[in-house]
Amino acid sequence: MPVSATAVAAAIPAIEVLQLSKHVADASAPAGRLTILDGIDFTVAAGTTLAIVGASGSGKSTLLGLLAGLDTPSEGSVRLDGEDIYALDEDGRALLRKRKLGFVFQSFQLLGHLNALENVMLPLELRGDARAREKATEMLGRVGLGSRLKHSPKYLSGGEQQRVALARAFVTEPPLLLADEPTGSLDAATGEAVIELMFELNRERGSTLVLVTHDNAMAARCQRTITIAAGRLA
Template sequence: MLTVSQLTKQVSTHTGGLTILNNINFSVVAGESLAIVGASGSGKSTLLSLMAGLDSPSDGSVEIDGNNLTSMDEDQRAEFRARNVGFIFQSFHLLTTLTALENVALPLELKGEKKAIDQAKALLEQVGLGDRLEHYPNQMSGGEQQRVAIARAFAAQPKILFADEPTGNLDTKTGQHIADLLFDLNASKGTTLIMVTHDLKLAARCGRQIELEAGQIKPSADASVEAANA
C-alpha cells in the first residue's frame, strides 16, 4: 500500500542547511494501522506531510498503491489525494462558513457525487452528530469538530488515512471517544491508518509503531519494522 524509500528532507536556514528527515525507509500494507511517535522536533509531522503528498522531499520517494507521489507535480498530487487520501488535522481545519453537513459534503461534491448530501448525513449520523447537521464549527465543541473532521476524511472513502495528533487538542475523555471512533471506522472500512501522536497509549492501539529521533528511525524501532515486513 505505502512504501517510503530513502526519504530525506532538508531546508535552508540563515545558519545553513538543516536536515529534518534523513534516509527514512519502511512500508505499510493495506489495512494496517501504524503510529509514528517521537519527541517534538523529531520530524513526525514532516514525515506525515511528505507521505500524504502535502510536501515534497529533498531526496527519496513515497509510493501509495503503486503511484510515485514524488514524481508528480503539485496539481497531480492534489488530484491523487482527492481520490485516494484522507487527512485529519489536530486543529480540525473545518471551513467556518459551512455547516457540519456542508463541510462533510464538500469533498463528495468536488468528486461529482450525486448524493453527496445524503452520504454526508449518513457519515455524520455514524459519528453521532445526526442532530448537529446544521451547526457551524463555532457552535460545536472541540470533540464535535473533530468528529466532523473524521467524517469528512472518510467521506471520499480514501485508501489511506493520515492523522496528525488527532486527539491532541482534546480532553482525555473526549480523546478516548475520538480514538475509539477512528479505529472503529478504520476497521469497518478497511482503510489503512497512519497517525502521528505523542500519546503512547493511543500509539499502542495501532498494529505497530515507528519511533523517530532527530529525523531518523530509532534502531530498535527499525528492527521491529523489518521483522514485521519479513
C-alpha cells in the same frame, strides 16, 4: 499457476518510503541547512495500522505531510499503491489525494463559513458525487452528530469538531487515512471517545491508517509503531 490480479495488488504496499530526506535553509546550521528528515525507509502493508511516534520537533509531522504529498522532499520518494507521488506534478498529487487519501488534522481544519453538513459534503462535491448530501448526512449520523448538521464549527465543541473532521475524512471511503495528532487539542475523555470512533470506522472500512501521536496508549492500539528521533528512524 498464474497469479491473480487481486494477489498482485495485495502484495503492493499501501505506502513505500524510500530514502526520504527533507532539508531547509538555515544560516545558523552547519552547511547552511537544517536536516528535518534523513534517509527514512519503511513500508506499510494495505489494511494495517501504523503509529509514528517521537518527541516534539523530531520530524514526524513533516513525514506525514510528505506521505500525503502536501510538501516535497529534498531526496527520496514516496509510493502510494506503487505510484511514485513525487513523479507527479502538483495537480497530479492533488488528484491522487482526492482519490486515495483522507486526512485528519489536530486543529480540525473545518471551514468556518460552512456548517457541519456542508464541511462533510465538500470532498464528495469535489468528486462530483450526486449523493453528496445523503452520504454526508449518513456519516454525520454515524459519528453521533445527526442533530448538529446545520451548526457551524464555532457552535460545536472541540470533540464535536473533531468528529466532523473524522466524518469528512471517512465519507469518501479512502483506502488510506492519515491523522496528525488527532486528539492533541482535546481533553482526555473526549480524546478517548474520538480514538475509539476513529479505529472503529477504520475497521469497518478496511482502510490503511497511519497516525502521528505522542499518546502511547493510542500508539499501542496500532499494529505497528515506528519512532522518529532527530529526523531518523530510531
